[in-house]
Every structure is written in C-alpha cells, then in structure tokens.
Amino acid sequence: MTTIGWSDRRLKLSAFFIAFAIYLAVGYWLQVQNGFILGDALSRVSAAQAVVFSRDPHLAAIGFIFTPLTALAQVPPILFAPLWPDIAARAYSGTMMSAFFMAAAVAQILTMGVDRGLPRGYTLAITALFALNPMILFYGSNGMSEAPFIFFMSWAVRRLILWTLDDDVHHLVTAGGIAMGLAYLTRYDAVACIASAGFLVGITTYRRARKEPRVRRAMLDLIMVSVPGFVSFVGWAAVSWLITGEAFAQFTSQYGNSAILEQSGQTKPSFGTGLGFAATCTFLLAPTLVPIAAWAVIRRWGRPNWPVLLVPLLIYGSALAFQAYSYASGSTFPFLRFYIIAIPLTACLAILAVPDGVLVPAKRRGRYAPPLAPPEPRPRRLWLGYVPVAVAFALTIPITAWGMGQPKYAPQEYALGAVLAPQPDSVSDQKALEHRIAASFSTEREIARYLEGLNLPKSSVITDTIYGFAIIAASERPDTFVIPSDPDFTALLNSPSELGVKYLLAVPPSGRGTADALNRRYPTLYETGADIATLELEIPNDGDSQPNWRLYRVNEPVPKR
Structure with missing residues (x-):
C-alpha cells in the first residue's frame, strides 16, 4: 500500500x-x-434478469457462454426493474x-x-x-x-x-x-x-x-x-x-x-x-x-x-x-x-x-x-x-x-452516426443501414408489449434466448417465458400442448436461427407450425440482422379416446 x-x-x-x-x-x-x-449488452441484462425474475430464479441462469461478472454485477440494479422497466428493457x-x-x-x-x-x-x-x-x-x-x-x-x-x-x-x-x-x-x-x-x-x-x-x-x-x-x-x-x-x-x-x-x-x-x-x-x-x-x-x-x-x-x-x-x-x-x-x-x-x-x-x-x-x-x-x-x-x-465511423473496422460503432447526425430524409444506403442498426430491438419491445396485453399466465410462451433475450428483457413479466436455462425447458418443448404452453416464438431456421432450440426440435415450425401450432402473427423486424418473428398459438391437445 x-x-x-x-x-x-x-x-x-x-x-x-x-x-x-x-x-x-x-x-x-x-x-x-x-x-x-448493443446485442451483447442486452443479452447480459436478460441473463441478470433471469437470475431473479425468471420462472425458476437461480444463479446458474446467468449462463456459461459469457464469463459471469459482467452480468452478475447487474443483478442489484435489475432488482429495481419493476419500479423502472427501462433498467432492463x-x-x-x-x-x-x-x-x-x-x-x-x-x-x-x-x-x-x-x-x-x-x-x-x-x-x-x-x-x-x-x-x-x-x-x-x-x-x-x-x-x-x-x-x-x-x-x-x-x-x-x-x-x-x-x-x-x-x-x-x-x-x-x-x-x-x-x-x-x-x-x-x-x-x-x-x-x-x-x-x-x-x-x-x-x-x-x-x-x-x-x-x-x-x-x-x-x-x-x-x-x-x-x-x-x-x-x-x-x-x-x-x-x-x-x-x-x-x-x-x-x-x-x-x-x-x-x-x-x-x-x-x-x-x-x-x-x-x-x-x-x-x-x-x-x-x-x-x-x-x-x-x-x-x-x-x-x-x-x-x-x-x-x-x-x-x-x-x-x-x-x-x-x-x-x-x-x-x-x-x-x-x-x-x-x-x-x-x-x-x-x-x-x-x-x-x-x-x-x-x-x-x-x-x-x-x-x-x-x-x-x-x-x-x-x-x-x-x-x-x-x-x-x-x-x-x-x-x-x-x-x-x-x-x-x-x-468506418463500417469495415467498426461494424458495431459506426451506426452511432444515426444518433449523432440523424438524416431521416437521406436515401443513401449507409444512412439507411445506420438507422436500421440504431433501431435494433424496437420490434422485440413491441412483441413484449403485445404479449403483456394478452394477460397470459406464467409459463405461457416458449422462446430460445438466441434472439428472444431482447423480448424477455423488455417484458415486465419475464416469468411468462420458458427459456433454455429453465430445468423443465426440454419437457415443455417436447409437449407444449399437454403442459399448458400457449405460444411459441419462432425465428427462421437459417443463420443463427439454425441453433434455435425450437427449430432443432421442430424443423418445420417456422414454415408450417410443425402440426403442433397455428400461425397467429408474423412480425417483420425493423432492426438490422434481426429475424422476422412468427408467433404460433399452440394447438389444443387432442382428446384421448
């Protein structure tokens, strides 16, 4: 000293x-x-949120892709999200x-x-x-x-x-x-x-x-x-x-x-x-x-x-x-x-x-x-x-x-131009891309608000956190969602109708979507509903490199004879 x-x-x-x-x-x-x-920042918020507000709050919900300290340090402020939702959203x-x-x-x-x-x-x-x-x-x-x-x-x-x-x-x-x-x-x-x-x-x-x-x-x-x-x-x-x-x-x-x-x-x-x-x-x-x-x-x-x-x-x-x-x-x-x-x-x-x-x-x-x-x-x-x-x-x-400001070297920073020097009437490709990046996750916030308006019970919506983290972070009721860190995630995914799941949030089975748990379990879900769900909404995405969502309503279970 x-x-x-x-x-x-x-x-x-x-x-x-x-x-x-x-x-x-x-x-x-x-x-x-x-x-x-930025997506990585919001995903860490979602991880911290899962520790205290998910269906099954537990420390392991922090995840093991990123090292833990960045998300763990956010757990104390996340506790105030019910009072000020923007802390998470x-x-x-x-x-x-x-x-x-x-x-x-x-x-x-x-x-x-x-x-x-x-x-x-x-x-x-x-x-x-x-x-x-x-x-x-x-x-x-x-x-x-x-x-x-x-x-x-x-x-x-x-x-x-x-x-x-x-x-x-x-x-x-x-x-x-x-x-x-x-x-x-x-x-x-x-x-x-x-x-x-x-x-x-x-x-x-x-x-x-x-x-x-x-x-x-x-x-x-x-x-x-x-x-x-x-x-x-x-x-x-x-x-x-x-x-x-x-x-x-x-x-x-x-x-x-x-x-x-x-x-x-x-x-x-x-x-x-x-x-x-x-x-x-x-x-x-x-x-x-x-x-x-x-x-x-x-x-x-x-x-x-x-x-x-x-x-x-x-x-x-x-x-x-x-x-x-x-x-x-x-x-x-x-x-x-x-x-x-x-x-x-x-x-x-x-x-x-x-x-x-x-x-x-x-x-x-x-x-x-x-x-x-x-x-x-x-x-x-x-x-x-x-x-x-x-x-x-x-x-x-x-x-x-x-x-x-150079997209070749700074793909995550150059879109700051849309905030620092907005030109909403510009028709240039670069300005259009800047605005799409700056608008990332606005669609996911709209989806979260729509689902909240349905007054769904706990454990009603299954989504993977590959893309779904932004929806969960924006929701004032994160326990509505069934996510991969939940111990019963696989059971609910395998039998959504029988176990009371109401909706499935699907992304295209391409790019990162190929690793989405719903696509791996039901390869035709995004296109057809995989005979287990019916398309209720298709939501085009305003953000750059973000998927177009489809909300599927789970079919009622077939009565046993």
Missing part, C-alpha cells in the same frame, strides 16, 4: 464521480432516449455497470500519475484525454464487458508497476489475487495477461533474489500473481461442466463464438490478413502508441527504474496479441472494440514517458526492492518535457472518432 494524502484521495474520488456521472448520462441518452443498444442496468467500472478505470489512470509525482496539470490532462476518448465514452456507457476489463487490467498494471519499484508483496496479492482473477471472470483475454504477469514477475524475482534459492523465490512470486487467475480459469470451467456438460461453452456450445461464426457464414481471413486487420484497429484506437512507447524507452533506458515499462507493454500488450491471434486464426469477430485496451496502454505509457517527480513513498519495501532512483531533473522549460507527449496522446481522439 502507498501513503496517500487527503488531497490526492479527494482528487481521485472527484475524478471517479465526475466520470461516473458522464457515463451514466451518455448511456441514458443513447439507450433510454434513443434506443441504441433499455439495458440501463448495463450502463450502470459499465459506468461504474470505467469511472474506476479513470481513477486508476489518474492514480498512476499521482504515484509518480507528476505535475498535477499533466496528470489531469492525460486522465481527461483517456476518459473522454470516444471509444472510452461509448464503452463506459453501453453495458459491454470492455469497461470492467479495462479497470481490472489497469488496476493490475498499476500495482505491478509499484511492485517493480518496492517489491511489496501486497501489490502481487492485489494484482494477481484480485484484479487478474476477476479480469478472467470478465473476459477470456485475461488468460494471456495472467500468463504474461507470471512470466514477468518470475523473471524479475529470479534476477533480484541473490541471498536465497532463486528458483524457489521466483516460483513463490509467480504463484502469487498467476495462480488465482488460474483458479478462476479452472473453477469457471468446472462449474460450467458440472451444470451444462461443457467446460468451455464459449467455444463448444451451439450458442458460442465458434458456432456463431459458422452460422453467420463469416469467411476466415488468412493469417496475415487477420494480423493486418488487428494492426489497423490498434492504429485507429492508438495512432501514437508506437512513438510514445519509443520515447518512453529512450527516456528510461539505462536508468534504475526502466523495468516499469515492461509492465504495461507485457500486460496490456498480451491482451492485444491474444485478440490479434484469435481473429487471425478465425475464432473471433472483426470488431474494433476487441482492441480497446490499446487506449489505456497508450495512457499508461504517456505517464511513463515524462520525467518522474517525487514518487509516492512505499509503505512496505520488500527485501529485494531496487535502490530508490533520484528524481529526474526537470527540463529548464517545464512544458518541453510534458506538452509534446500530451499532444501526441490527444491525437488519438480525432483519429479514433474517425475510425469509429
């Missing part, structure tokens, strides 16, 4: 609450007022979650500068440029997993930087035992960061330990920083296997990434093309990453504290490398957001690329802490040491904003 003055604490709290309020406001404007909601519980974690990430970036005794104005400038980056603004407000992942990784990086300077074992406990363990429960990318942290800590301790067996001490520190993350990895896989029979459902389930890629017909890129795409996305998010990193190396090379640079380069860099390899090998999607960790990496390097001030003193210096380096001499003209780096980091904002 470090000694922190009250003024520094107040500064960090102020930064957190200001950022938190900004992200909450942006999320309200985007999601509640304009209905701009408009995914505002997701906004609350991501706003909290991204504001905490902002506080971590600020604390990195405070730890190094940098001029207050420079620290605040880098923090503000990070907090107001358009990708950080968007993903701090939309309920996706990027915000908690950035927070946990930044927390781990900050504590490991301190550990390289003071060898305080408490930093390893926090970085590995808490931050990285929770990071894995947020995003699978963390497994690469956990491995890199173990490598870095093990090698560093081995080089430092001269008065006792090096290998033993290095292994102890490596275990401390990496084993908690490994336990998260094994524990989550074990729980998934015990409940679903699949240890890694993200990769083996009909609902996982591999299945979605196959169902959507996405062409696997060549390895070189995939790496090129990843490099382009990284450049769009952090165009000055390389020059800032190079300048940081030049400034610190040969000084006693130069190893601090290895921490962000290895930890953040591992997440980038993991995503680049995943896309190049054809196991994930061409999404700009997967490379968002380049932004905190650049912010951290901008903090390390300038002269240090008086470092915050360590509370507990370890046995193998390196000698304290004297403060670096400040340049005669103070601004020369700081302003160029801040300007270089500021360049990320306009370039990233432009990159978010």
Whole structure:
C-alpha cells in the first residue's frame, strides 16, 4: 500500500464521480432516449434478469457462454426493474455497470500519475484525454464487458508497476489475487495477461533474489500473481461442466463464438490478413502508441527504474496479441472494440514517458526492492518535457472518432452516426443501414408489449434466448417465458400442448436461427407450425440482422379416446 494524502484521495474520488456521472448520462441518452443498444449488452441484462425474475430464479441462469461478472454485477440494479422497466428493457442496468467500472478505470489512470509525482496539470490532462476518448465514452456507457476489463487490467498494471519499484508483496496479492482473477471472470483475454504477469514477475524475482534459492523465490512470486487467475480459469470451467456438460461453452456450445461464426457464414481471413486487420484497429484506437512507447524507452533506458515499462507493454500488450491471434486464426469477430485496451496502454505509457517527480513513498519495501532512483531533473522549460507527449496522446481522439465511423473496422460503432447526425430524409444506403442498426430491438419491445396485453399466465410462451433475450428483457413479466436455462425447458418443448404452453416464438431456421432450440426440435415450425401450432402473427423486424418473428398459438391437445 502507498501513503496517500487527503488531497490526492479527494482528487481521485472527484475524478471517479465526475466520470461516473458522464457515463451514466451518455448511456441514458443513447439507450433510454434513443434506443441504441448493443446485442451483447442486452443479452447480459436478460441473463441478470433471469437470475431473479425468471420462472425458476437461480444463479446458474446467468449462463456459461459469457464469463459471469459482467452480468452478475447487474443483478442489484435489475432488482429495481419493476419500479423502472427501462433498467432492463433499455439495458440501463448495463450502463450502470459499465459506468461504474470505467469511472474506476479513470481513477486508476489518474492514480498512476499521482504515484509518480507528476505535475498535477499533466496528470489531469492525460486522465481527461483517456476518459473522454470516444471509444472510452461509448464503452463506459453501453453495458459491454470492455469497461470492467479495462479497470481490472489497469488496476493490475498499476500495482505491478509499484511492485517493480518496492517489491511489496501486497501489490502481487492485489494484482494477481484480485484484479487478474476477476479480469478472467470478465473476459477470456485475461488468460494471456495472467500468463504474461507470471512470466514477468518470475523473471524479475529470479534476477533480484541473490541471498536465497532463486528458483524457489521466483516460483513463490509467480504463484502469487498467476495462480488465482488460474483458479478462476479452472473453477469457471468446472462449474460450467458440472451444470451444462461443457467446460468451455464459449467455444463448444451451439450458442458460442465458434458456432456463431459458422452460422453467420463469416469467411476466415488468412493469417496475415487477420494480423493486418488487428494492426489497423490498434492504429485507429492508438495512432501514437508506437512513438510514445519509443520515447518512453529512450527516456528510461539505462536508468534504475526502466523495468516499469515492461509492465504495461507485457500486460496490456498480451491482451492485444491474444485478440490479434484469435481473429487471425478465425475464432473471433472483426470488431474494433476487441482492441480497446490499446487506449489505456497508450495512457499508461504517456505517464511513463515524462520525467518522474517525487514518487509516492512505499509503505512496505520488500527485501529485494531496487535502490530508490533520484528524481529526474526537470527540463529548464517545464512544458518541453510534458506538452509534446500530451499532444501526441490527444491525437488519438480525432483519429479514433474517425475510425469509429468506418463500417469495415467498426461494424458495431459506426451506426452511432444515426444518433449523432440523424438524416431521416437521406436515401443513401449507409444512412439507411445506420438507422436500421440504431433501431435494433424496437420490434422485440413491441412483441413484449403485445404479449403483456394478452394477460397470459406464467409459463405461457416458449422462446430460445438466441434472439428472444431482447423480448424477455423488455417484458415486465419475464416469468411468462420458458427459456433454455429453465430445468423443465426440454419437457415443455417436447409437449407444449399437454403442459399448458400457449405460444411459441419462432425465428427462421437459417443463420443463427439454425441453433434455435425450437427449430432443432421442430424443423418445420417456422414454415408450417410443425402440426403442433397455428400461425397467429408474423412480425417483420425493423432492426438490422434481426429475424422476422412468427408467433404460433399452440394447438389444443387432442382428446384421448
């Protein structure tokens, strides 16, 4: 732990609450007022809703495709959905979650500068440029997993930087035992960061330990920083296997990434093309990453504290490398957001690329802490040491904003143009597509309202959550729906008429719809009703890449003779 003055604490709290309020406001404007909601964010809301408001509330309803923390963190706000339905219907519980974690990430970036005794104005400038980056603004407000992942990784990086300077074992406990363990429960990318942290800590301790067996001490520190993350990895896989029979459902389930890629017909890129795409996305998010990193190396090379640079380069860099390899090998999607960790990496390097001030003193210096380096001499003209780096980091904002408007690299972000610059009378194909994406899930909300108007009893409608999550999240009566996480889902699906089911919500048996449980059980359901139901409504969808729904009324059971 470090000694922190009250003024520094107040500064960090102020930064957190200001950022938190900004992200909450942006999320309200985007999601509640304009209905701009990303599908993965809404599906996590639906998962959290199922834990407390489904027909059979239980923790396993959280699902095992995504890692659980992003959805679990939304359970407390979801409890208030009966009072304010938009918490679920408009995914505002997701906004609350991501706003909290991204504001905490902002506080971590600020604390990195405070730890190094940098001029207050420079620290605040880098923090503000990070907090107001358009990708950080968007993903701090939309309920996706990027915000908690950035927070946990930044927390781990900050504590490991301190550990390289003071060898305080408490930093390893926090970085590995808490931050990285929770990071894995947020995003699978963390497994690469956990491995890199173990490598870095093990090698560093081995080089430092001269008065006792090096290998033993290095292994102890490596275990401390990496084993908690490994336990998260094994524990989550074990729980998934015990409940679903699949240890890694993200990769083996009909609902996982591999299945979605196959169902959507996405062409696997060549390895070189995939790496090129990843490099382009990284450049769009952090165009000055390389020059800032190079300048940081030049400034610190040969000084006693130069190893601090290895921490962000290895930890953040591992997440980038993991995503680049995943896309190049054809196991994930061409999404700009997967490379968002380049932004905190650049912010951290901008903090390390300038002269240090008086470092915050360590509370507990370890046995193998390196000698304290004297403060670096400040340049005669103070601004020369700081302003160029801040300007270089500021360049990320306009370039990233432009990159978010490129559909090839930012298919989930570029439709923001329909909200930021609406042109309802435009006849261009791009504007038409933007408006279709921005209108996603409006049809599903209408379906939820229609079903509520029927005053159906509990367990009346069967739907799969592949697409049905948006309807369930929008409904004020989620226990109306029978979903795959219900223990009796298969029994009700096999005998809907006999067991009192009234309706079946069907999607076309193509694309992702081929994995829909209703289509797998009744292959002709969407076209004919499969002789068990009669078509009541056909609902064209206003959203992009969303299915046209058919609502089938289950036929009355045939009387037994």
